[in-house]
Amino acid sequence: MLKIAPQPLTPLAERFSAVRALTLALAAPLSDADATVQSMPDASPTKWHLAHTTWFFETFVLRDHVSGYRLHDERFPFLFNSYYEAEGRRHARDRRGMITRPTLDEVRAYRAYVDAALAAALPDLPEAARELVALGCHHEEQHQELLVTDVLHLFGENPLEPAIWPAAPKVPVAMPGPVRWIDHPGGIVRIGHDGDGFAFDCEGPRHDALLAPHALADRTVTNGEWAAFIADGGYRDPAHWLADGWAWVKAEGIVAPLYWEERDGKWTRFGLDGRRAIDPAAPVTHVSLYEADAYASWAGARLPTEFEWEAAAQAQDARGGNQMDAAGPVEPRPASGPAFFGDVWEWTGSAYRPYPGFRTIEGAVGEYNGKFMSGQFVLRGGSCATPRGHARASYRNFFYPHQRWQFTGVRLAKDL
Amino acid sequence: MLKIAPQPLTPLAERFSAVRALTLALAAPLSDADATVQSMPDASPTKWHLAHTTWFFETFVLRDHVSGYRLHDERFPFLFNSYYEAEGRRHARDRRGMITRPTLDEVRAYRAYVDAALAAALPDLPEAARELVALGCHHEEQHQELLVTDVLHLFGENPLEPAIWPAAPKVPVAMPGPVRWIDHPGGIVRIGHDGDGFAFDCEGPRHDALLAPHALADRTVTNGEWAAFIADGGYRDPAHWLADGWAWVKAEGIVAPLYWEERDGKWTRFGLDGRRAIDPAAPVTHVSLYEADAYASWAGARLPTEFEWEAAAQAQDARGGNQMDAAGPVEPRPASGPAFFGDVWEWTGSAYRPYPGFRTIEGAVGEYNGKFMSGQFVLRGGSCATPRGHARASYRNFFYPHQRWQFTGVRLAKDL
Amino acid sequence: MLKIAPQPLTPLAERFSAVRALTLALAAPLSDADATVQSMPDASPTKWHLAHTTWFFETFVLRDHVSGYRLHDERFPFLFNSYYEAEGRRHARDRRGMITRPTLDEVRAYRAYVDAALAAALPDLPEAARELVALGCHHEEQHQELLVTDVLHLFGENPLEPAIWPAAPKVPVAMPGPVRWIDHPGGIVRIGHDGDGFAFDCEGPRHDALLAPHALADRTVTNGEWAAFIADGGYRDPAHWLADGWAWVKAEGIVAPLYWEERDGKWTRFGLDGRRAIDPAAPVTHVSLYEADAYASWAGARLPTEFEWEAAAQAQDARGGNQMDAAGPVEPRPASGPAFFGDVWEWTGSAYRPYPGFRTIEGAVGEYNGKFMSGQFVLRGGSCATPRGHARASYRNFFYPHQRWQFTGVRLAKDL
């Protein structure tokens, strides 16, 4: 947000329009009920995502920069503010699923109202407001990924395990071979966003970081490899686990990745296309940091630091790989080549903390990232549910170490 | 259920049809989302009520008594069984709100399928099955009342506090005068269902009970009287409260009946027609046993026993008073006359325990009432949300002493 | 307390002295640490029992009736008040185990100070104060039993399972034969304390109760019979259980009475003399109301009501049977004869509620019993840890249905 580049009118209008359309497309298969229920406090209803992203444009662009703008509904800010303390009281996060009214159609009407107002206002917006529009698009892309993973969680709570989309046709692929290691001699590297194009505040300031000699795996861990970890008793031996992780395994009865279930002696997973057999060649996903760390320990390796990852990824195409291009049953696919982007967010061993010189922005928008900098770990790369174009080498995603309802996976690293 | 009388065909068919129609009418104003969300573990979604009452007929009548009947959907019994352990595994009660699929329309189709099958089968059903149809109608009436109160709770959790129905026109009434006391000299009375017509198992066996001399108030406590209790510090003085009640008041921060809020210095309540000022002349409702007991203590009185209540109510018309005749914004109304039926369920001071000689019925249907006989108190009379015809002098409703989302109220008693 | 009879001086002084001495004797084997730790919120430390019973005499007799009396320590009332709201703030119940200071010796000195003051004041006390002394003795006897059961629980939490006293010598006895049933034709009986001698307020007023024809077992259920219930899957079949009880069994993983453990394929129990094999001939103890009710259901019987029990017990010697005469390893012993008193408190099927005409006493002492009259069940008879002389046919003990750290057991009843 610190780094929003100048925003020419036409591309911005087109981008705004495309982003808004994709969100609606993601919600298209959902009923009013599907879009309303909250399956756990970490997740939000689709209707809330649809409205909250709209509230962002309405509040920070239309209300603040368009004179005479009238709120679509004065009661919505209370309902659809998320965590911006400076924007006043808000509805409790874990009660978002109580909002059966407004209906899904009314929320769609809210979107249409704001979209029309914003499209009309765009030509005359000052540069600062255009930057907020660009920020809002990135913000909405984040919520697109959350929408997909939250809906997946909700459908996974339904004993009928309905599919959200029909399965995509399977393309036969070869099993990935053994991991190859990409060596790095260590030394000082440049880390963080370089100021060219958009970035969130936590990606800067750009700064030097010092790496030790190390190697990164050329691909992420597969479902087949994970099944071997399970079969070897990986979830039953405390020696592999962080103490907090072991306590979590025991308290929650964890025996496999989220959505895995054994049926007739074989591992299956629940996905956007329903329950199916796991693909041993595809990257494992829906694992927590605790599981990722335990796997790495069992494999005689470790997780990469976020700096090691970023140094390696800077040479890659952030728009490449298996990322989300359209609404549909995205899922990680068998790896090919050293793909650092797409498929799964990769847990790093780095705690989510500020870079040297990091400073929070003034005002409500500035609450954005800094206040979450305790207790969470950084993930890098982007997943099959990340809208293509959203990811960057400098992008820092973050979750608590027990969370695993995102498309999260594991790349190994080792010291040289 | 012990006491189901012979069921002639035509009245039973008509009754079945009327009961089923009322349930649909109660759900008519609700969206798919309204009908899906579960607002607390004690409450169930409307869709669940619609399906569960249908499952009862499908399971105990069609499956068990109609050869060749095919289940509408083999997955539904797991979803819509409630607490019948003998009927196998069932979906966790507090996750009923996750069932966004089947949709409300699909559940309505399930109802239509079962209704048609049952109507077709009815003429040939054996007497035992007809009795189960009658039982199912009574069972569905119970769920009609729960449906109304559960939806009220859900809408009360929505910060927008939407009305479910428009308000009924107000008819001006006089404030009720001071309580008059109905004296009873004590002695042996007959208690329990006399075997004439339907009753639930817990209403029998009919037996003698011994009453001490006592008096009952001729009406229930009003909102205006309750406001005086609040103003006198009733919720702040432990001397009035049961120890468990006082712990509940402090832990939950209770300061007034459920749905009451002070707005601009005046008490309002949330109801099926939205938030409105309290009517000081109407019976207070949505109070727990703890509150009822504390009020009685503050007023220098006590709660009636269920036997005192039943002895007095036997002379009353159980079909009279303010009970539910049709879908709409029911609510307690200013009292007139010694109405023992309608308006509010009246907390008694009697724990819900078996009558002498009570015996549980064999089989799944027999799980009906006996297993809930610990920790709960009996309520008597029926409320504005009780379908007219459902109440009886011998009817025993029961809830835990902290529960108050039903239309519950208070009648005072005293020793003579 | 309503019913305290006139208290002649010498017997009262002797009784006071004897009661106070027994409490000290019960605490004699305990270290300062044993006497300080609280093993669960339901239990209290021995030091607290020693001090609280002393506080009762200091507050209600010496402070209120002896002019010029100086409190032993002004800080003690806050520490050692239990639940008397009218006596002001008090230390949180679940933090009683934090009071390492005053030490056990200092608490003994507190006892000695109050004992001396009370002995000196006794001759000149007005009758009302003498009655409070008598009340205090009964109150202390209640705490003697709690002290014993609380210490047993504490030692049971220690993996070393130390014995508090050496085992008493075992006297060989025959296995009790099959239950014989004591029939009762039903009809009106007089229930409650008759005003002759001391009673707690909840034992009155004396009143008529109406019994149905029934029979009571002539002895309580044995360990051997309970082992058969376990072996028959009693803890695994929901059909036997109250719904709340079944939820408790599943949540807590209950498979046997408290303190039972299987060692080398045989059931053992932990007691005041350490861990030993169960005696199949002795009454089962440390079972909850839920277990008692499930056992009765499994056995095709039911629990007695408290009125049935009292009617039968009135003809028995309340000072007879296995009750506590001195400090030592008390435990239920193989039954002989229709002992209604001693061995184990017998769960009844009656909820703890007020008798007709019950009225709470004014003032702090009046908080005594009435406010606990929700959610609990009545137990009758007295146990091996009840000081002999404390029990009465009209005595009403009460606990929540899941509690089982007292010496609680089961007598069966059935309808005739």
Next chain:
Amino acid sequence: MLKIAPQPLTPLAERFSAVRALTLALAAPLSDADATVQSMPDASPTKWHLAHTTWFFETFVLRDHVSGYRLHDERFPFLFNSYYEAEGRRHARDRRGMITRPTLDEVRAYRAYVDAALAAALPDLPEAARELVALGCHHEEQHQELLVTDVLHLFGENPLEPAIWPAAPKVPVAMPGPVRWIDHPGGIVRIGHDGDGFAFDCEGPRHDALLAPHALADRTVTNGEWAAFIADGGYRDPAHWLADGWAWVKAEGIVAPLYWEERDGKWTRFGLDGRRAIDPAAPVTHVSLYEADAYASWAGARLPTEFEWEAAAQAQDARGGNQMDAAGPVEPRPASGPAFFGDVWEWTGSAYRPYPGFRTIEGAVGEYNGKFMSGQFVLRGGSCATPRGHARASYRNFFYPHQRWQFTGVRLAKDL
């Protein structure tokens, strides 16, 4: 542990003897009860500290390296193992306070037995075992500090707030002046233990770290400055707080450092010498990472990284400052000079994670530090309760961000 230097016999014997004696001296003022009670799951009883440190020597030195050694008591390993999964089952951490037996005297006898055996064995121990003795001494020093802070917490839970030791005489001091800033130009520094003398495994490997230009305060924040933060609404404005910290403040009702209470309008604190007025000139202590971070944000600064801190501290005398020399009422004292050691552990902004090349040691002792490397923050420097000689510039202490019963404080940093 990786880095234990050769251990000549005489100094090691003397050190062993001195360490063991100090632990006993710290426990000397405590009663059996004081030494037994556990005031919260995070804390352990003194008796447990006394026994667990002894168990360490008995298990890893005597049992493993002295042939013919007989355990003092075979039941103690289960009781006094802490978290070494490889050493087998152990008593649940939050039930440590149930162990009233063995008594404090018996635990002292256990210490004497092991001390004698170890003193006798020491001359013949192989070098590997001597290193374990040295490790055990460092381990015991850690527990000395925990013992002091755990006892402080226990006594703080007692409403009587007893003093453990009489207050030390106060020496008048001047208020510290404004903070002066110690600038650092940034660049590569050497971090971690250099292999000369003892260090825990997590302090290595020694490696290069890259610092940005920054400045550190020359002293820690004082009580007076903290009182100004409170007076300015610091605990009421979410803008200063990490999101997790703000949730903690609201859930726990935090308004001041632990042990602070307002009495007659003035801030007091509870300490080892009882409750007294805060000293505005002394370093603030008993603050959490959340509070430290919020204070820094309010002050327009930030917390140091652990690398910035270590780079500055390497030039300081780690044996200097206000550290623990003997049993007594230690507390932070008004600062003089740029003391990096003593008074309070200083929260850093660094998450506790492994250094490049870190590898866990094989075997039970190797569980030591690595498995705690999630969710915790590093503290540096040592406190008034740290045994002098225990601290090092490379020493990494760690706690969860909400914990504050240690002597924890704050040094500010800023970017240049």
